[in-house]
Every structure is written in structure tokens, then in C-alpha cells.
Amino acid sequence: MAVDELLAQFHEIAASPKKQLEKYLAQGKKVVACAPVYTPEEIIHSMGLVPMGVWGADQKVGEAKKYYPAFICSIMQTVLELGITGKYQGVSAIVIPSLCDSLKCLGQNWKYAVPDIPFIPMTYPQNRKPSYGIAFTKAGYERVISDLSAATGAKFSEVALADSNRIYNEHNAVMREFAEIAADHAVSAAQRSDVFKSAWFMRKEEHTAMVKQLNAELAQTPKDKGKIRVVVSGILADSPSLLEIFDKNEIRIAADDVAFESRQYRTDVPEDPNSLDALARKYANMDNCSVLYDRDKKRVDSILELAKRHDARGVIVLMTKFCDPEEFDYVPIKRACEAAGLLNLNIEVDRQMVNYEQANTMIQTFREMF
Amino acid sequence: MSEEVKKQRPAPDPNSAKFKLGQIAAKAYSDCVEAKARGEKVGWCASNFPVEIPETLGLHVCYPENQAAAIAARGGGERLCSESEGEGYSNDICAYARISLAYMKLKDAPEQNMPQPDFVLCCNNICNCMIKWYENIAKELDIPMIMIDIPFNPDYEVSEAQTAYIRAQFWDAIHQLEQITGKKWSEERFQEVKKISGRSSRAWLEATACAKHNPSPFNGFDLLNHMAVMVTARAKKEAADAMETLLKEYKENHEKGVSTFRAEEKYRIMFEGIACWPWLRVTSSGLKDRGINMVTTIYADAFGFIYDDFDGMCRAYSRVPNAMCLELARDKRVKLCKDDHVEGLLVHTNRSCKLWSGFMPEMSRQIGKACGIPVASFDGDQADPRNFSAAQYDTRVQGLMEIMEENKGGN
Numbered sequence A: 001m002a003v004d005e006l007l008a009q010f011h012e013i014a015a016s017p018k019k020q021l022e023k024y025l026a027q028g029k030k031v032v033a034c035a036p037v038y039t040p041e042e043i044i045h046s047m048g049l050v051p052m053g054v055w056g057a058d059q060k061v062g063e064a065k066k067y068y069p070a071f072i073c074s075i076m077q078t079v080l081e082l083g084i085t086g087k088y089q090g091v092s093a094i095v096i097p098s099l100c101d102s103l104k105c106l107g108q109n110w111k112y113a114v115p116d117i118p119f120i121p122m123t124y125p126q127n128r129k130p131s132y133g134i135a136f137t138k139a140g141y142e143r144v145i146s147d148l149s150a151a152t153g154a155k156f157s158e159v160a161l162a163d164s165n166r167i168y169n170e171h172n173a174v175m176r177e178f179a180e181i182a183a184d185h186a187v188s189a190a191q192r193s194d195v196f197k198s199a200w201f202m203r204k205e206e207h208t209a210m211v212k213q214l215n216a217e218l219a220q221t222p223k224d225k226g227k228i229r230v231v232v233s234g235i236l237a238d239s240p241s242l243l244e245i246f247d248k249n250e251i252r253i254a255a256d257d258v259a260f261e262s263r264q265y266r267t268d269v270p271e272d273p274n275s276l277d278a279l280a281r282k283y284a285n286m287d288n289c290s291v292l293y294d295r296d297k298k299r300v301d302s303i304l305e306l307a308k309r310h311d312a313r314g315v316i317v318l319m320t321k322f323c324d325p326e327e328f329d330y331v332p333i334k335r336a337c338e339a340a341g342l343l344n345l346n347i348e349v350d351r352q353m354v355n356y357e358q359a360n361t362m363i364q365t366f367r368e369m370f
Numbered sequence B: 001m002s003e004e005v006k007k008q009r010p011a012p013d014p015n016s017a018k019f020k021l022g023q024i025a026a027k028a029y030s031d032c033v034e035a036k037a038r039g040e041k042v043g044w045c046a047s048n049f050p051v052e053i054p055e056t057l058g059l060h061v062c063y064p065e066n067q068a069a070a071i072a073a074r075g076g077g078e079r080l081c082s083e084s085e086g087e088g089y090s091n092d093i094c095a096y097a098r099i100s101l102a103y104m105k106l107k108d109a110p111e112q113n114m115p116q117p118d119f120v121l122c123c124n125n126i127c128n129c130m131i132k133w134y135e136n137i138a139k140e141l142d143i144p145m146i147m148i149d150i151p152f153n154p155d156y157e158v159s160e161a162q163t164a165y166i167r168a169q170f171w172d173a174i175h176q177l178e179q180i181t182g183k184k185w186s187e188e189r190f191q192e193v194k195k196i197s198g199r200s201s202r203a204w205l206e207a208t209a210c211a212k213h214n215p216s217p218f219n220g221f222d223l224l225n226h227m228a229v230m231v232t233a234r235a236k237k238e239a240a241d242a243m244e245t246l247l248k249e250y251k252e253n254h255e256k257g258v259s260t261f262r263a264e265e266k267y268r269i270m271f272e273g274i275a276c277w278p279w280l281r282v283t284s285s286g287l288k289d290r291g292i293n294m295v296t297t298i299y300a301d302a303f304g305f306i307y308d309d310f311d312g313m314c315r316a317y318s319r320v321p322n323a324m325c326l327e328l329a330r331d332k333r334v335k336l337c338k339d340d341h342v343e344g345l346l347v348h349t350n351r352s353c354k355l356w357s358g359f360m361p362e363m364s365r366q367i368g369k370a371c372g373i374p375v376a377s378f379d380g381d382q383a384d385p386r387n388f389s390a391a392q393y394d395t396r397v398q399g400l401m402e403i404m405e406e407n408k409g410g411n
């Protein structure tokens, strides 16, 4: 299939999660919603259930206002809104981790706002690296397993998890490869986003197959030069209007540190005779994210390193309004960029944004500096 | 903290609980300054970090949240918040953190100074915002960060897995601190600390429970001031003495039929949330002028740290406000409302505190229903004066009062 056709397929899936949900339900599968930022999808997958990401939608908030005050991020607001308004109907359960304060509240609100979709908490440790942290992660996973069984009747087996761990590792690898190829080939910011976004709405083996094909096709196209290369950082980068501004201004996302995108695919499940231990160790090995305890702010170094490795001229932070973990990290990121001579922009975004004038001006000004 | 209204008042009685509590708060700062001057390492400590650890080790620590509250109460909140914003911190970030990060840079605030830290003690049982705030301090000042992670507990009980995780971290923290400061953990001293903390806690619980009397022998705004000592100094002998004095005074007040609420108590409410420190006077007189006594807050329950052993201590720190699931948090409040014959609930929707405010609408609805009382909320902030409107506060309190009046069968 030609590159364009493939990209059109990714777009179709990224733009219509509802259709994907209906497709899986029609196949007799059970679907489990996965809230940001990390959930043990491998476990859900291994139990024969379909994990689907729920990161909200670009829309207004009405019903959720009865639960959340206005100063909670629009991702949480719209996830709750979609739940209350029945958009997740058919979903068997939702797994919500407590990685930030607003997520802690999502779980508590969910029980009363969307009582027909069971809430399954996933409590991750912040001291995730010592053995006691790994043991606690494992206990959290065991809890998720038993809640999933109760909600869906599905059974867990370590053998099946070992398979799913492999499937997820393979998916990680193709996504990392895609990010590298997209950095040098003719893939627009919007198309790049479609590839990442569609991953949340598909079984990973299906997505892997499609991305593999895309990577192979793209690798044969000539390199696309002459654009301003940047690293994009933030929680989300999927707003079509915003991505259009990137594309119009010939700005290329050479690499990303976006929670919805590459942060998901950096860490593989390590080899371990016990598949559940292995998955707990994966979480222990994860780093460079605003919701994972990071005394040394290694995330900041990792962003600089990413920029260097990808020959980026600047770092564009897409700041989800009211996301305090990211807001705290912004200051050290900004300082580090300045010290390294990298331009940086902080563009505030939220899912209710309709006017992108300010973002447009900022990006244009940024563009003119080169 | 002693955010006293600056009026000409007779010199306080040095034997009064209020005086003693004020002294303890002030001494915590001066002890820290002296320790630093002696060359000891001092720390900055999160309010709900297990105080037993620094206390047993004999470490001097000060509390950025207390400092930020003191700065805000004395009018410096906006200045320091703006300073942080100038550094690039969003004004959506908790104002305590903004004030503290500004103080780290300026190293001086006439409203309330404290020594710069040699290490930070972080515990996220009240919020994950704490982690980010302390990460930034530790990184910038290049000092050790002791991080005790007490996860938000989605369940009513504290699981064995959670207890084991916390226990391991407590020991890890103790060992790290021994290395950093050269001080040693002593089991004997811990037993003593535990005993004193228990004494303070029992006195506090009993004192705050005096609100069950009609009229209440105290003005609930007292609790907002005294709770700082409960949180940070409850393991000190002077704190236990002061809390016992407080209890004695409240009992005496009741016997004499007097109260620190200096108005006729017409209505009794529960106040939900952190005080609006920059607007303490306005928020307090908005109630008092209407004869509304805030008889209780969750602090009344929250700082009763009574436990038998090390594991009990681990569990106690999982049950602080903001670490509890909605149901447990609700039930504790419902009990307070019922025990103290509360007639209305006033909720501070605190822009600084996502976790405290993020499921409060639902929880307060449930409390209102369970207790058959009206609920009103107002927008504010515990330390950034820009996020509060006196007019809105007034309207909401008035509305609450009118319903309480109706419920009394007035009109």
C-alpha cells in the first residue's frame, strides 16, 4: 500500500475511536478504558480484553463541572464528561492510575459520575526502583487483575502475559522506529500524530503490523529536508488546529517528549522468568516523565539529549493548562534550553481551545528566527 | 503560626494554651536558626512527613507550608507568588509552592524567615504537587531529598502491601538521614516520641470534640491556628503540655458557659478546606458577624495520631486528609458534623489545592445529604490573595445562613 493510503488509514482510526470501540464490541470482545498516563495495558491485553486509551476530547465541558472545579486540566474534565454523557457505553471497566492529584480525583469522581463503568484503581509507587517499590507495583497489578476478573470474568495467566509483554515490546520498537523515520521523511505533524494516536484505539498486534508496513514504505521515500527541526514536549500534542500551524510554518517534529506519544514507548518489559515481575520491573525502569519521581530532573537532560541527537533547533513545550506536574518541570526545562542555546516556546493548550491565534503568532515568530 | 489580628489587646497570659502554642510555633523557627548557626544540618520538611523521624533523630526542620501560610497571612503572598511567576512558574501552581520557591531564591522575607535547607524531607500523602515542588528545591540547591511516597489510598482500609511499602521507606529514610546528619535512630527515643505524640493527639481530639457542647466553648478558627503545632510539633513535650492546657481551657469554658467565639452562637457550621490566610479576618468576621461559629473542620479528626507500633504509624500516615478515598473522607466528616450538631457546611474551593477541591463537590453533596444540612462553597486560595472575592464570600455565607435559619423553622 502506498504511504498516503496507509496514513489515511491511521487518520481514520485516530479520528474515530467510537468506531473502533463498536468494532471490537461487535467482535464479541470486551474493552477496558485506560486513563492517562500509564496503565498496565499488557495485563489487560493478556486477559483477552482490548485496552483503549481515554485522554479526553477537544470539546466543551458541561456535566463534568458538577464534579470538578474549573482549575483541573481539560483532559480530566473531558474524560469525565465523555463518561457521564455515555460516550464510553459498552466499555467493561476503566483503569485509572493515581499518578497526579487530578487523576486521584478522577477515580473518586468516576464512582459516582459514571457508576455503570467500574473504576479500577492502579496505585503506582513513586519510589519505584528499590525492591520494595517493585513489590508494591506488583501488588498494584495483582489488584488490577482481580478487579478485571470481577468486572469481565476474564482469567489471568502468566503465560499469556509473557506473550503480551512480547507483543508490547515489539510495538514499542516499531513506534520508536517510526519516530526516527518521521524525523527525516515527508510526514506532516498531523500525520505523525495520527500514527501515535491510533495506537490507543487498536490492539497492539494490529497496530504493529500497520506501523511496520508504514515504516518500510517511508524508508524508501527520499529524505525530506529544509524544515525547522524541533523537539515537542508535553502531555498531549494531538490538536489538529495546532498541528496545522506546525505544518504551515514548516516546522518538523524531529522528536517528542510527549506523554501521549513517545513516553509510552521508551521502556520495554525486561526479560524475567516471571512475566508479572517483569512488568513490575518495566515500571521501575521508566524515567524522564513529569509524573514519575525524578530528584535529579533527568527528564530535563533527556530533552536536551533528544534535541542534540535529532539536530533540533528548539524545544516547543505544549503546556496542558492546569497540569501542575508539567508546570513545575517547565522552569528547569526553560533554564536548561537557555543554557544550551536552544530556543524554547511554552504554548499553553487545552481541549476547549478554539482560538489558536496566540499559538500561531508564537510559532511564526519562532520560525522567523531562523 | 500566630496569625493574630493586630489589635491592642491585654498582654497574653503566659499560662494560656494560646500563648504556649504561639511560643512553640515561634520556637520551631528559632531552634532551627540556632541549630544552623551551630553548624548542624537543618531540613525543610513537608507538613505531613512522619514527624517521628526527625524528632527521634533529633533533627531540626522547618516547614515551608507553615512559612508560606505565615507569609500569606502577613500580606506577602502576592509578592512572593509574583516572584515565582517571574521565574516561569505558572500561577496555576499551588501558592504555597510558589511562595516557597520564591523564598528559596530570595532567601529573605520579612514576614517570616527561616534558614536555608541542607536537605528536604518530602512526603506526598497530602499531594503529588509536593514531589514536584521539593524536586525543584533539591535540584536547584543541590541537596539530598528524602522522599517518602504514601500513595493516595483508593480503599477504606490500608492494605498490607501499602503498609509494607511505607514501612520499608520509613527505614530507608531513617538510614539515609543517619548518613546525612550523623545522628542515630534510637528505639528508646522513638518510644518516647510515640508516647508524647499520643498524648498531644488525645488532648487534641478531646479538645476539638468539646465542640459537641452548645454553645461550643471555642471558635473553630482557633483550630486553624493550633493545628500547625499539632502537625509539626506534636511529638514535643511542650506541645503535649500545651494541648492539655487547651483541653483544660475548653472544658472550663464549657463549665462557665463561655467561649472563644466572641458573639452569640446562632448557627454552627463545619468549614472545609485550608484557611484563606490572606483573608483570614474577612472570612472570620463574615461568619462571626452573623453569629455563625465554625465549630469543626477535618483537622479536628485528622491529627489524632494514635497508634501502637511502627506499622500502626505507617497506617496512620495513610489516613491523613487528601490521602483518603471519598467514602472514608466523607464518613469522617459526617461523624464530625453529627457529633458537633453542625447545621451547615461551608466549602472553600481552593484554587491552589487540586486534590482537596477535585472531588469536594461530590463529597460535600453526600455529606449534606447524610446530615440533612445545606452546603455552600466559595472560591478562594490559601495563600494567593488574588483568587478570592469578598463579595462572593459574603453572598455565599449569607445564602448559607438563610437556609440554616429556614431549617430552624424561623420566618
Ligand code: SF4
Pocket: A036, A037, A073, A074, A075, A076, A100, A101, A102, A103, A235, A291, A320, A322, A323, A324, A325, A326
Ligand atoms: S494532564 Fe497533567 S494534570 Fe492532567 S491528568 Fe495528565 S498529568 Fe495529571
Ligand code: SF4
Pocket: B065, B094, B095, B096, B097, B126, B127, B129, B130, B274, B322, B352, B353, B354, B355, B356, B382
Ligand atoms: S495546598 Fe494542596 S497542593 Fe498545596 S501543598 Fe497543600 S496539599 Fe499540596
